[in-house]
Amino acid sequence: MMIVALFNYLLSFLIAHWNTESFAKDDFIYGQFPSYFRWGIGTSSYQIEGAWNLDGKGENVWDNFTHTSPSPIKDSSTGDIACDSYHKYEEDAKLVKSIGVDFYRFSISWSRILPLGTKEKVNQAGIDYYNNLINSLLHHEVSPVISIHHWDLPQPLQDIGGWVNEDLIEHFGDFARILYQNFGDRVKQWFTFNEAWVICVMGYGDGIFAPGIKEISETPYKCIHTILKAHARAYRIYDEEFKSQQKGQVGITIDSGWLEPSDPNNPEDIEASERALQFKFGMFASPIVFGKYPDIVRKRVDERSKQEGRSTSRLPSFDKYWTDYIKGSYDIIGLNHYSSYLVTPASSDPGPGWYGDQDTATSQDPSWPETGSTWLRPVPWGFRKVLNWIKNTYNNPPLIVTENGYSDLPNVVLNDYGRIEYYKGYINNLLKAVIVDGCNVRGYSAWSLMDNFEWASGYTERFGLHNRERIPKESVKFLKNVFRSNGFRRPNLPWDRQSKEQCDIAA
Ligand SMILES: *[C@@H]1O[C@H](CO)[C@@H](O)[C@H](O)[C@H]1NC(C)=O
Numbered sequence: 001m002m003i004v005a006l007f008n009y010l011l012s013f014l015i016a017h018w019n020t021e022s023f024a025k026d027d028f029i030y031g032q033f034p035s036y037f038r039w040g041i042g043t044s045s046y047q048i049e050g051a052w053n054l055d056g057k058g059e060n061v062w063d064n065f066t067h068t069s070p071s072p073i074k075d076s077s078t079g080d081i082a083c084d085s086y087h088k089y090e091e092d093a094k095l096v097k098s099i100g101v102d103f104y105r106f107s108i109s110w111s112r113i114l115p116l117g118t119k120e121k122v123n124q125a126g127i128d129y130y131n132n133l134i135n136s137l138l139h140h141e142v143s144p145v146i147s148i149h150h151w152d153l154p155q156p157l158q159d160i161g162g163w164v165n166e167d168l169i170e171h172f173g174d175f176a177r178i179l180y181q182n183f184g185d186r187v188k189q190w191f192t193f194n195e196a197w198v199i200c201v202m203g204y205g206d207g208i209f210a211p212g213i214k215e216i217s218e219t220p221y222k223c224i225h226t227i228l229k230a231h232a233r234a235y236r237i238y239d240e241e242f243k244s245q246q247k248g249q250v251g252i253t254i255d256s257g258w259l260e261p262s263d264p265n266n267p268e269d270i271e272a273s274e275r276a277l278q279f280k281f282g283m284f285a286s287p288i289v290f291g292k293y294p295d296i297v298r299k300r301v302d303e304r305s306k307q308e309g310r311s312t313s314r315l316p317s318f319d320k321y322w323t324d325y326i327k328g329s330y331d332i333i334g335l336n337h338y339s340s341y342l343v344t345p346a347s348s349d350p351g352p353g354w355y356g357d358q359d360t361a362t363s364q365d366p367s368w369p370e371t372g373s374t375w376l377r378p379v380p381w382g383f384r385k386v387l388n389w390i391k392n393t394y395n396n397p398p399l400i401v402t403e404n405g406y407s408d409l410p411n412v413v414l415n416d417y418g419r420i421e422y423y424k425g426y427i428n429n430l431l432k433a434v435i436v437d438g439c440n441v442r443g444y445s446a447w448s449l450m451d452n453f454e455w456a457s458g459y460t461e462r463f464g465l466h467n468r469e470r471i472p473k474e475s476v477k478f479l480k481n482v483f484r485s486n487g488f489r490r491p492n493l494p495w496d497r498q499s500k501e502q503c504d505i506a507a
Pocket residue numbers: 063064065067068069155159
């Protein structure tokens with residue numbers, strides 16, 4: 001067995017390197033992922049569950065936000081019913097199975113487990129729901145992977161200030177402990193937070209996401225600071241109380257596009273690209289890997305705060321205790337990645353806050369194809385670049401791609417060839433990152449299982465491999481084949497016929 005494995009490894013290495021000599025950044029390569037590689041599909045609680053007020057569930061910030069009048073949501077919709085996954089979890093588990101994945105990444109509605117947000121009141125119906133879902137998945141031989149928090153904070157915790165109140169560190173730790181206690185015998189991979197940048201900058205800075213707070217200068221930094229501590233708390237609780245028995249992993253999911261220098265030969269654009277990456281991915285990765293905010297972020301926010309006449313920096317600092325507590329608080333890092341942006345120094349200063357502090361302006365190349373989301377244009381080679389940047393900046397940490405996906409153009413129903421093209425390009429660049437560049441990526445999860453409530457865009461942007469009636473789109477066949485083949489097998493052998501056909505769909 002060892003010799004066969006070694007031979008296969010050498011063969012894929014040779015094929016990959018033989019290809020590299022000639023391939024340009026957009027070229028397609030054949031090859032397979034390492035045998036340990038795992039494939040998955042993802043969703044989140046508020047986006048699919050519905051049943052917002054059933055069986056003892058409490059109100060959360062997204063319930064509150066979507067029920068506000070006038071509605072802050074593009075089509076005035078809500079997640080009250082969404083995909084009704086609260087009632088249809090068995091169908092969901094079958095759907096997940098039908099794609100041929102190894103794992104299903106979903107999140108837990110905090111208010112369904114703890115209606116008031118705190119451990120004093122546990123809702124057994126909520127525990128039952130997730131037990132049923134987990135058991136259905138295991139019945140289909142799909143591993144559950146859990147995001148502990150995907151944006152739907154209990155409203156009573158928002159009422160005491162939300163993520164700027166450091167009491168939430170302990171409340172989050174209590175919530176995580178209850179999940180480990182109830183589900184940890186069967187769940188071996190946990191991600192504490194999903195895209196905390198979105199919570200803090202879009203929710204507490206721009207105010208276009210729940211809880212709708214528009215305080216860009218300082219509040220997002222306070223929110224990030226509390227969330228990093230809460231993440232570390234949940235990581236340490238697992239490490240100290242559960243890991244030796246349950247033997248699972250805990251990480252955090254960080255979102256980042258690739259930020260390409262507008263002019264790759266201009267040193268100012270190269271510096272702007274690095275600053276933008278540090279303000280985005282680095283805000284979270286640097287504390288958990290190195291125990292501090294990125295140097296460039298520290299320097300710029302401190303200097304600007306002083307110029308504004310403040311006695312303290314708008315960016316808080318970790319004391320010795322928290323530095324040690326946060327540093328190293330990960331077994332694995334999750335990356336959510338969708339698109340790329342061109343970066344150059346800003347031409348004007350929008351003022352104090354996450355945007356102004358970094359002195360960057362971003363845009364997208366109009367020649368990149370459009371999708372159903374204004375912020376998302378397919379740039380497959382950007383995926384390989386961001387994976388290499390993470391490898392080089394953080395000493396090649398173990399990584400899982402926790403989200404990657406495409407939203408349909410408005411006229412597309414089930415014939416989603418744009419999505420097939422997207423996945424073909426992105427997964428192929430992931431393959432290059434893994435087998436050519438040596439990036440330590442252990443798995444990949446596509447987004448999303450089905451069309452669902454896309455936050456402030458309501459149901460107008462559709463990321464699903466299935467529609468909301470759970471009918472598969474064309475892309476399911478393509479991804480299923482990639483997952484089963486563990487990559488892209490050469491089509492010139494007779495038994496690879498199907499693989500070739502599937503690749504030709506996308507060609
Ligand atoms: C949102 O929450 C606040 C504070 O708990 C409450 O006063 C308000 O009525 C809620 N709004 C809606 C629309 O549920």
